[in-house]
Amino acid sequence: MSIVRVALDVPVPTLFDYHCEDAGGAQIGARVLVPFGRKQAVGVVLEVSTHSTVDRTKLRPVTRVLEDIEPLPDDLIALLRFCSEYYHHPIGEVVIGALPTRYRRAGAASSRRRPRSFAITPAGRAASSSSALARRPAQRRALARLLQQPDDAASVPPNTAAEQRALKQLVVHGWAKETATEVARTDTSTPPEPAPPLTAEQLAAVRAFCTQPKKFRAWLLHGITGSGKTEVYLHVMAPVLAAGGQVLMLIPEIGLTPQLEARVRARFGGHSVVTLHSALAEGERAANWAMAQSGAARIVLGTRSAIFTPLPRLALVVVDEEHDPSFKQIEGMRYSARDLAIWRARQYDIPVILGSATPSLETYHGVLKGRYGSARLTARANGSLLPRIRIVSTVGVKLMEGLAPQVLAAIEQRRQRSEQALVFINRRGYAPVLVCPACGWAPGCHRCSARMVLHKPRPALSCHHCGHDEPVPVACADCGNVDLRPLGYGTQRIEAALNAAFPTARVLRIDRDTTRKRGAWTDMRLSIDRRDVDLLIGTQLLAKGHDFPGLSLVCVLNADRSLYSTDFRAAEQLFAQLMQVAGRAGRRELPGEVLIQTAFPQHPLYRAVQTHDYDAYAATLLAEREQAGFPPFMFQAVLRAEALRIEDAMAFLRTAALASASFAELVTVFDPTPASMQRLKGRERAQLLVQSASRAALHRFLDRWTLVLRDGKHARVRWDIDVDPLGI
């Protein structure tokens, strides 16, 4: 009798055994439907065996093998097993969590998708010149693409699920015909956009990365903002694609996908490019994922979770903006997509390129130690200069609604020259606090240890941590004073101030509140490009990777609060953010200028930003980290606990620390502390740091510890382990 061991979406560290007559169908990686408790659950077969240690009478049969997708490939399963061990997360949750949501359920009748290609028919050629598709833009575009092919027999694979839909409609009308895709074929039919000439530095980087395309090597592409890192990626991708390989490109945020996607498509039009991120509709995400798995998609462009895409012919991994904290998942399985990208590259024995203007200290340290290779881009690709950075002191200066006269003057100057300016303030809403001037009371969130943020124009208080909204109180809850005042500045308040100061300026605010609607951000980018906007106000959404040709001034407000943070990574992250946002200015012929408004003009971090000297500042930070015994010189894990009462969470952590004493070898177990955001969504949180100079010792410790912790009974406490934590 054939036994299969199945991963199921339950928080236990085990697989579940079933017997299975259809041994041929239930191979490793197959998705199956199985009885579990009193219902049916979707699982993935991870092992096939002839024996089971589970009591015979308990074994139940697999209900059926779900054949709408191919079994997960062995290498993906190996990655998921590694994740489960390394991040100490239950295997079932890891495996099921890696599937697109569509495939976590037993789909009713989702038909098996095969890679398809489409070619034009004579009727389609005739229809293309008529107005038949005037009101079907998607189909019109799809038809236009077929028309571009060199001959009528040439077929193209759809680039997107949407295009596939349009092409199928064309088939229904008889204007196109469907053919089987030959996956390995290189389609040169869409004339690719010519690659621009490279600078000497870019060329050197490309050469270095291409020397051994079939060997593992992690490379840092360390290039200043505007130095053309993307162009380097594209040049390294070209031969990989030509040889039939797939490329996985990870980017920090979906806000960046549309532009990058357009650029990649323009260059590699003949190859199918798919995106994978949370903004996609469930069906499209599943379809794109399936195209990656079948090999039909040659380039996968995605955010963090795309690291779990099955890619049978993966030949190159790129992690753009590798320093970005959003590559680290901060709930559930707390993985680092950047670290896993390196693991995956090693697994496939292929190169991985980590790109950044401000590499994480972990990566930079890896280069200094010789573990990673590196290539530098020290000049901007188009010859423009890095912006001049000026520190604007607010000491003894009278501010107008939070803005220094020097900042206002600089904006006015751009107004006169019809250049664009950007005001960067990493705080949305009108004011971060509403306060009673008489007694100091300020409304806080009932579920979180955070102040409520005042929003306008429809006045409301909003908690930025749990999303809770409530009306603005008419009077102080403590003393009854009706004169409550907004304190501090957010994007909305700065927007109002700039509208008042520059009544004729066209001001655009860009933050999560204004870009929530689908397509809003795309429209905004277009209007910025058209120069319909003079003044931009934005949060970090605006800091990353964008290219605004008309922008010559960036003003940074309110950066100070990260200067004296308790998080040892705050300086690294602020430095990176300032370098990134500064990099938005003067990327073309206009010389750029950056003003950083601060109450601490002498702070070494600002001095370092001013000189654009990443290496010097990184060296200082690394020396501090080594001195203080922090990463990358130490390896860390955090045991996080949450409960309705902080005492329960703390008691659990104290017990956990005590229980670990007997086997804590080469590791330091620190005292439990309440989390920096102690109360979140109505739950109290605390944590305990464990550190070791040896990664192996740390993991030996965590292995034993999780066994002990899972064994104990901890009523009312939820806990998990965060390996390589970012915020402690």
Next chain:
DNA sequence: AGCACGCCGACT
């Protein structure tokens, strides 16, 4: 996680 089983307080 979801669900059942099981043992102690307030209710028709």
Next chain:
DNA sequence: GTCGGCGTGCTC
């Protein structure tokens, strides 16, 4: 005398 609280244990 029952309804239901959530503590405990199990799911192949």
